[in-house]
Amino acid sequence: MFRLTWRNLLARKVRLLMSTLAIVLGIGFLAGVMTFSTGLNATFDNIVYGSTSDAVVRPAGDVQGTSSGVSTDQVVTPADVDKLAALPEVESAVGSVDGVGSYLLTKSGRALTGTGAPTLAFNYAPSENMAGEQILELNQGRWPEQADQITLDTSTAERGGYTVGDTVTMFVPTGDPRQTFTLVGTADFNGGGTAGASLVLLTTPEAQKIFLDGEDAFTSVSLTGADGVSQTQLATAADTVVPEGFTAVTGDKVAQETQEQIGQFLDVISYFLVTFAVIAIVVGAFIIFNTFSILVSQRVRESALLRALGASKGQVTRSVLVEAFIMGVIGSGIGVLLGLGVARVVAWVFRTLFGLDVSGEVLTLTPWTVVAGFAVGVVVTMVAGFVPAWRAAKVPPVAAMRDDLVVQEKGMARRLALGAVAMVVGTALVVLGLVGAPGTDAIWIGAGAVIWVVTTAVLAPVIGYPVLVVCRAVFGAVFRTPGRLAGENALRNPRRTGATASALMIGLAVVSAVGVLASSLSATQDAIVDDQFKSDFLVQTPTFQGFNPEFGDQMQDVPGVDLVSRQQGTPVSVEVDGSPDQTFASGVDPAFFQIYDLTMLDGTDQISGDQAVLSDSRAADLGARPGDTIDVQFPGGRTIPLEVRGVFEGTPTTSGLTVPLSVLEQAGIKRSDSQLSITIDPGADRAAVKKDLEAVVKDLPVLAVQDKVEFKELISGQVNLLLGMIYGLLGLAVVIAVIGIVNTLGLSVLERTREIGLLRAVGLSRRKLRWMITLESVAIAVLGAVLGMALGLVIGVVLRESLKDDLTELSLPLGNLALFLVVAVIFGVLAAIVPAIRASRMKVLDAIATE
């Protein structure tokens, strides 16, 4: 039996190659994203462990400043550092100075940093990581030695077009914003890349000038333990001499904290990518199922002959399953290798779009990836091949002797009945999700939606019938007889057409559902902006990082400007139900309340000194009412009791806790602006004022002055970027589905050799024959697209309904859907190219004469 299986595989090389391609692509994608995720994690691990010393002395408290985008005024004096260094447990103590709010420009004056990963500016001082290696390693040139010298990480220098000796422009958070330095060298973290972050190394005095107003002090201290001293011993010893407001923590703890922070973000990326790999594999499974079904039905006589010669049902089933197994192994093997390439492409996309840099060295196949790739590939192929294999075994031996060779398939009645039941179950789950069953609504709806998609795939032969009838009518009217014949061909084997179209259907269902959500998100944000954009202009950076207050000062002086409201955001910690809860607070100036009139539910919005207003939801969390006092801990560790003055109705653009800017200053947070809201004088020329405002920030391209329309565009641009990425990832599933159409058409053409010959004999020209095949392909593609889009719309609308607290507006992307239909038709035409050429090359006589 095995030899026969092998011969069968060899005899159908091309067809199997095409369906193996579906596995190759699906597994290639899966292995690729797994490799990328592993590499991404490895990159961050290398950085985290490679850049952390044995112990760190840093400001006490639950909220860390620098990593959250604020600088504080807590400092360690050189004397404190000396005291630490004098401890017997300490081998060396190195003071560091860092801060936020620096931005680099490229050599040609465009924004180099500030649009993605952060810019880390600090003083260079040689220090060792936990493994006893230097944290930073020089790549080229030297370390900064004078105030106007700077060393950058290699990748940032390259991206900025800088070589050693060039003049580098950097915007700094305090004093005169624009500073220039001479690039004297490039360096990297010991562990390799920076994952896209930019490193800016300065001399200690220069860093102190920029971040500490020239005070001779440090923001933290890195400790290296003496021989035989553990991290815990080191931290405990250091804790005895650290200054007020500081604490010593072990390097392991720092690394662990960082990993936890990054880990969530990395997991989101992995799950996001793996989701699309799974979709691609499911689509691939449909193609494999379909190919095997067709192959089996073409081999009825052979199967019957085997049965007549004494093969058991099991043997026939196994022979098909072994074929599937071999295909799965070969496809997965190629796919896993392909994954290495895919991982590099994904890495390239992340680097280009988000500046997230993962080096090729860590993109290697792990045993886990290889095992997972093979397991998924082989199992999926065999599961997809099972039903056809079982059907092959059911052929009665007598069929070998008969002329009319058709695999007897059960009527649609049972399928329809089961499908109807499944549809009801799916709908019930969706409804449960909508009415708020326990747990996450989206999970209920998602489960229901998956059942819908699968059921639609199973029922495609039935519910797709009207679509195909319309296709037949339209084709017949437009393309006369070849069109009519194509329509008939698509209808003659509804199972095959349905299964082929289902592959495309799945892809388009997801595309459309995502389209509805994205479109609703854009509409919701437009509505929010319309409602909340009370000022004439907003000034901010794309990543909402702080910038030098000097810009706000200059803007205040622009003629025609009425109010400039300064806002500075900071993470804070409050106590909810006895445990610390991290949240976000806005420090605002009085002008804020003149521009934005908050809807007060209780109390007043007149705040000054140690006072705050809360949103209704935050007030409920804290159980606070006007007149109560709440304790708020700020970065740097200082806790300030604040009197609640009022409760306002929360909106998507207000933060739960709003305080006067003076509170932030009191907490020791360095002034910097996260956002400026600007109104103009009545009668002032908007365009002229905007021009003048833009002139203030023209040197710092990362800072933008936006009016309402531009702000909307910015937001919809972000939504569209994400949407574009999702569509790109789903494109793979669509490509696999198109391969399925090519496969089915190719097999159908072979199967209909005689019929095609007959048509040619009675006068169908080659051109019209190609049209006929192409139109059949278009019919399949249109069926898949229509079913997928209809289902996707419903799923999208239902998901939006469950998310309507966040997505207040519903918007259907009808224009996009029309575009998808056109794209589906184009894919249909492309899929038909090879089968149509093959069919038209067939000699009329061969077609008729083959017995």
Added chain:
Amino acid sequence: MTEEASGEATPGVAASAHDLVKVYGKGDAEVRALDGVTVDLMAGEFTAVMGPSGSGKSTLMHCLAALDAPSGGEAVVDGTSLGRLKDKDLTTLRRERVGFVFQSFNLVPTLTAEENILLPLSLAGRKPDRAWFDQVVDAVGLRPRLGHRPSEMSGGQQQRVACARALVSKPSIVFADEPTGNLDSTSSAEVLGFLRRSVDEFGQTVVMVTHDPVAASYTDRIVFLADGTIVDELRNPDRDAILEKMASLQDIAANRSAG
């Protein structure tokens, strides 16, 4: 329609072969399926081409019907020499001037009987001549079956649909390749009777390849082929004469292979 004067077009000749040669394979594997066949097939006649298996009768028909290209010689249909025609012109010629009836796989399974009959016309984008269509349909006795698909009809009925399709475009010549090969005797008689009537009543030219003496006995003339050449012919044959001829051809072939 381009009239390619063949120079030798004789009035009353529907199709002709001039020194037609068809070679398959190369070297040792070379098979001369047709080895210089010259024959005129007369208009308004029912002609049978007979011969033992491998005699080249099907190849002759395929070459004359523009389904296959000969290796040498000339095939002329309705005054048009096929040698110089491109695929497109051959397709047009098949559609407009030639009708076909094959042994099996004769109909497009997705179309009804009526649609199958009208297929050559609809491919050409021509309006069917309704009166002629009715006449043909009544002649094959298929009126009650016009809306049926091939799978709902018997083999005989299917073959009659194929005959009607061959006639409906009023071709110059109809080629039938073993049209009764898959049919029982009753159905065979119906089909052959219809072909006979189409010659007698409509003046159609029909050329039929067969090895069945009963089928051949319906014709006006039989051309016998053996080893790729024409060896004999019979006019107004009866069954005994045909059997006798066939038997002698078999003997010649047997002797040749023995010697």
